Amino acid sequence: MEKEKTKFLFNKSNYSLLIIGVVLNVGGFLLMIGGAAENLNDFNADELFSPVRLTVAPILILAGYAVIIYSIMKKPKSLKDTDSKEN
Structure with missing residues (x-):
C-alpha cells in the first residue's frame, strides 16, 4: 500500500497573507476607537471628525478585507503544478 501525502489547501504564503490582512483590519478598527x-x-x-478616523481607518479595513479574500482565493503553486500534471 502506498501512503498518500496529505496536501493542505493553504501554504505558508496563504497564511502570511491572511495574518497581514487581519493585522490591517485590527489596525483600522483601533484607529476608529x-x-x-x-x-x-x-x-x-x-x-471626533479627524481625517484618520474618517479616511485612513476605513481604507485600512477595506484593504485588510481585500488581502484576506486574496489569501483565501490564491491557489498554492504546489496545487497548480499537480493540476497541470494531471491534465
Missing part, C-alpha cells in the same frame, strides 16, 4: 469626551457636556469636533 475613541473620540468620546470626558465630560458629556463637551463636544470636540476635531477629535
